[in-house]
Amino acid sequence: MPSTREIRRRIRSVENTAKITNAVQLVAASKMRRAQMRAEAARPYAESMRGLLANLAGAGGDGQDPGPLHPLLERREVGKTAIILITPDRGLAGGLISNLQRHAGSLVLSPDQGGDVSMIPVGRKGLDYFARFDVPFRGEFQRLGDYPSLDDTRPISQIAIQDYMRGEVDQVSLVYAAFVSTVQQRPTTVPLLPVEAPASDDGDAAAEVEYIFEPSPEAVLDDLLPRYVEMQVYQAVLESAASEQSARMVAMRNATDAANEMVGDLTLQYNKARQEQITSELLDIVGGVEAMA
Amino acid sequence: MAKLTLEIITGEQLLLREEEIDEVVAPGSLGELGILPSHAPLVTSLQAGSLRVKRAGDEDDFFVSGGFLEIRDNHVKVLADAAERGAEIDLERAEAARQRAEERLRGEATVDRVRAEVALRRSLMRLKVARRRRRGRADMPAGSGGAE
Numbered sequence: 390m391p392s393t394r395e396i397r398r399r400i401r402s403v404e405n406t407a408k409i410t411n412a413v414q415l416v417a418a419s420k421m422r423r424a425q426m427r428a429e430a431a432r433p434y435a436e437s438m439r440g441l442l443a444n445l446a447g448a449g450g451d452g453q454d455p456g457p458l459h460p461l462l463e464r465r466e467v468g469k470t471a472i473i474l475i476t477p478d479r480g481l482a483g484g485l486i487s488n489l490q491r492h493a494g495s496l497v498l499s500p501d502q503g504g505d506v507s508m509i510p511v512g513r514k515g516l517d518y519f520a521r522f523d524v525p526f527r528g529e530f531q532r533l534g535d536y537p538s539l540d541d542t543r544p545i546s547q548i549a550i551q552d553y554m555r556g557e558v559d560q561v562s563l564v565y566a567a568f569v570s571t572v573q574q575r576p577t578t579v580p581l582l583p584v585e586a587p588a589s590d591d592g593d594a595a596a597e598v599e600y601i602f603e604p605s606p607e608a609v610l611d612d613l614l615p616r617y618v619e620m621q622v623y624q625a626v627l628e629s630a631a632s633e634q635s636a637r638m639v640a641m642r643n644a645t646d647a648a649n650e651m652v653g654d655l656t657l658q659y660n661k662a663r664q665e666q667i668t669s670e671l672l673d674i675v676g677g678v679e680a681m682a
Numbered sequence: 683m684a685k686l687t688l689e690i691i692t693g694e695q696l697l698l699r700e701e702e703i704d705e706v707v708a709p710g711s712l713g714e715l716g717i718l719p720s721h722a723p724l725v726t727s728l729q730a731g732s733l734r735v736k737r738a739g740d741e742d743d744f745f746v747s748g749g750f751l752e753i754r755d756n757h758v759k760v761l762a763d764a765a766e767r768g769a770e771i772d773l774e775r776a777e778a779a780r781q782r783a784e785e786r787l788r789g790e791a792t793v794d795r796v797r798a799e800v801a802l803r804r805s806l807m808r809l810k811v812a813r814r815r816r817r818g819r820a821d822m823p824a825g826s827g828g829a830e
Contacts, residue, residue, distance in 0.1 A: 603724065
């Protein structure tokens, strides 16, 4: 049985831990709101772009076999794959990071992958983890901050596009933590390159609009595709920022709850120990009095 | 007569969404282009320049650094790489960007000349939009009609 003083010290230490986890939780909660708002704000652009691309992909070929209008749309036989892995820079985010690492690991390190795989890690947690394995990096990014801008993420897509155009990779995928809800984030893989032209979402009505393209459909596509890729990377980064903050908030709330519960248990233990001590002291006194009588 | 609906969207936000617009003048990649209601469906890429929005008795200027413009059913959608309201451009910052770009152009050919030229162009357009805004509308350049 630990002494009352030891128990008191432990209570104090657990209380301090609870204070810290609570503070981290509050910070994460406010950052989460902002990160979610930013992800939300980027959506109209991405959606309009998707619509444009769907229209363009339909318009290019005069109804014949569309074929690859642009090198970024061209599907090659896949030999070399690159994976852009977006992770947080910092831990204290519950299972989020290890889930991401495991998910990416299954893509990168599995023996049946066959072809060669390289990575572009974004964020320190993915970088540190895969630095231990024999995986070549095409580029690495960290410290994008809690609210990365389009300018911050642009170099990521530029590396991907460049390596793809040079034929150094035949396929690029994005791996990130998709934001499902505040309590759920799911590691997700989405194909980035070659660009999959989205089907026009508003049905046949859109397909029938005959657009004039200036200067030409090819030229517009040439401008549009790199931006489309940029936008996809940017959105994935924004979403994973929101995922990170909400995972951290939930993890820290659980930690705070657990710490408070522990304080309760320890207090009970402390009171018992104190009572036992008093009882034994009383017995001593009573025993002494009886001996004197 | 029908009016236009205009949306200016950047990667980071929806900058403007407004109905009841009479005319939009945009910096198309083939030259400035004026859009009136009932325009044919069109998609064009944009170059850095000023986007003017005219509505009943009023006019607004925006700077766009490039992007795309889509017209369909009197709905004008501008997907801009970056866009700013003329009134919100920070003159000092824009001026600093111009000087930086000019310096880089004067330097040796080691720097990426094309990029510097683009940066200079962008900063000049930004300044132009900002200045016009500040001078008021008295001396709008006449005949700002477009290619169409």
